[in-house]
């Protein structure tokens with residue numbers, strides 16, 4: 001029989017296990033004569049190392065790169081809420097999203113968060129952007145396990161509104177929400193423009209009722225605080241209600 005080690009996962013790291021294995025001691029086999037790195041053992045039970053806040057090896061806190069001898073007991077804990085690492089501690093982190101998260105991408109931009117998304121980004125591009133200092137949000141945990149990815153989160157929810165809530169909670173972003181700052185279509189910043197500069201492009205009623213306008217600095221789309229803006233605000237309050 002191969003040498004073995006025990007692993008116990010805490011808190012939301014259990015989300016990576018099938019239901020029947022959650023909260024239980026897991027047993028993993030070690031290759032004979034080798035001490036595999038702790039992070040490789042965690043990955044082998046489905047846990048991306050970027051989601052691990054800290055780990056104990058036989059009761060002692062150790063780096064995830066440490067080799068694990070046979071008959072060890074491992075404990076892995078998640079980061080606390082709002083504590084997962086990010087490129088900078090100032091404001092909201094910049095995000096990059098995998099191809100399945102298009103709705104979430106627009107929602108994050110509506111809240112003013114810098115969010116790169118395209119439905120044709122390849123895994124290699126996503127990895128490069130994450131390695132260059134963006135937080136990768138993904139439903140693909142294999143992608144999240146790539147070595148180059150330093151900041152990332154596996155989206156638990158499959159429903160876009162729930163996902164928005166999940167990201168805002170996980171990264172503690174409530175204070176950083178700033179609507180009407182970023183274009184939901186293309187992610188570029190919006191700038192204030194004089195009404196006279198956009199007059200030609202407005203529908204008659206918009207021209208009549210609104211005075212303040214913003215324009216996307218990249219795609220040119222015009223925004224104002226009309227009825228859609230009010231609807232969006234109410235929707236947001238509902239989605240983000242504690």
Ligand SMILES: [Zn+2]
Nearest residue numbers: 183186216219
């Ligand atoms: Zn735009």
